[in-house]
Structures are given as C-alpha cells and as structure tokens.
Amino acid sequence: MITIVLILITVGCSFYAWSNSSVYSGWMLNPYMVSNKNQYYRFITSGFIHGDQMHLFFNMLSFFFFGLNLEREMSPLYFIALYLLGIIVSDIPSFLKHRKSQRYNSLGASGAVSAVIFGSILYDPLNTISLFFILRMPGFIYAILFLIYSYYMGKREGDYINHDAHFYGAVFGVVFILLTGDGNVLQNFFEQVSHWGGFF
DSSP: OOOHHHHHHHHHHHHHHHTTTHHHHHBBBBBHHHHHHHTTTTTHHGGGGOOHHHHHHHHHHHHHHHHHHHHHHSSSHHHHHHOOOOHHHHHHHHHHHHOOSSSOOOEEEHHHHHHHHHHHHHOTSSSSSEEEEEEEEHHHHHHHHHHHHHHHHHHOOOOSSOOHHHHHHHHHHHHHHHHHTTTHHHHHHHHHTTTTOOOO
C-alpha cells in the first residue's frame, strides 16, 4: 500500500533529521534559502520531516486513515502525484510571503495530508470525522470548518503553525481530484450531501 510506504519513509526521514541537526535545518522549507540559494529541493524534503514526535504522529495518523480510503479511488500514480504535489503547492504561498525572511522555516506533511483528507471527503462526504476523538461530524461539515479556521488563522499567524499550508493543501486536493477523477465526482458528492439527515 502506497500510504504505508509513504508513512514509513516519512517516519524514517523525521527520525534521521532529529539525529542530525544539519540535515534537520537543511531540509526545512526556508523561503530565503530557496530564493537566494536556489535550494528548491526544500519544497519536497520539508514534507518528510516534522518538528517533534507529536507533530509526526498526528499527521501520519490522519494520513493513514484517509490515505487508505483514497487509495481505493485513485490510480497509484495519481495518488503519489497528489501527495508530492500537495507538499509543494501548499508551501508556495508561504514561500512567496516569507521569501525575504531568513528566519522563517516550515516543515511537515500537513499540506499533503490536507490534500489527501479533502480528496477523500470529496469521494465520501458523509464519512464521520472525529475531532480529538470526541466531536463527531460528517466530512463535508468538517471541511467547511477547517477551511474557515485555516484561512482565519493564516491571516493572524503567530502560533508557529503553517495554516496557509493546511488551507492551500486542502484546496489543491479538491482541485486535483476534480481534474483527474472521473467526471461524476462532484455530482456524486452533492448527491451524497443531499441525503445527509442532519446531526439529530
């Protein structure tokens, strides 16, 4: 399964980077270094390392559940492309915003994971998502709340989380599925949503 392979690679890269400070700093997305030193590889490597074990755990846990679901709907090539391009595309806004800042760094697979989650929601909008294992809601409601929250927090900044990557990764996931999936994806999405019975 591609999802499992990507998780193993990401876990391995993260632990390797944690044990080697030069790798850790050299693989992060630093827009200044990309812009001034042409280190474009950082767009990819930054998606395979994480800030700490908790960051890694939650990203990979989310990817595990949604990735396995989405794999059944896509060809292996498209699934890999979605994930890798999700890393790159979700970081472009951060790169453009911070390319003159030497101190700004970003890392993690959140953009790619958001792309996978939203791709999965597009196919199965009524799939129940649990926030913090307590608050349960259908995927399409979660998607709306996630986009609003990510956009708002991306404007505020200051909490050391790259909300822009979450937002643009999610949007990219939807666009990618609409462009590469079968032509009935959007129609099926609205048909499923129309049968939602509400919270009660």
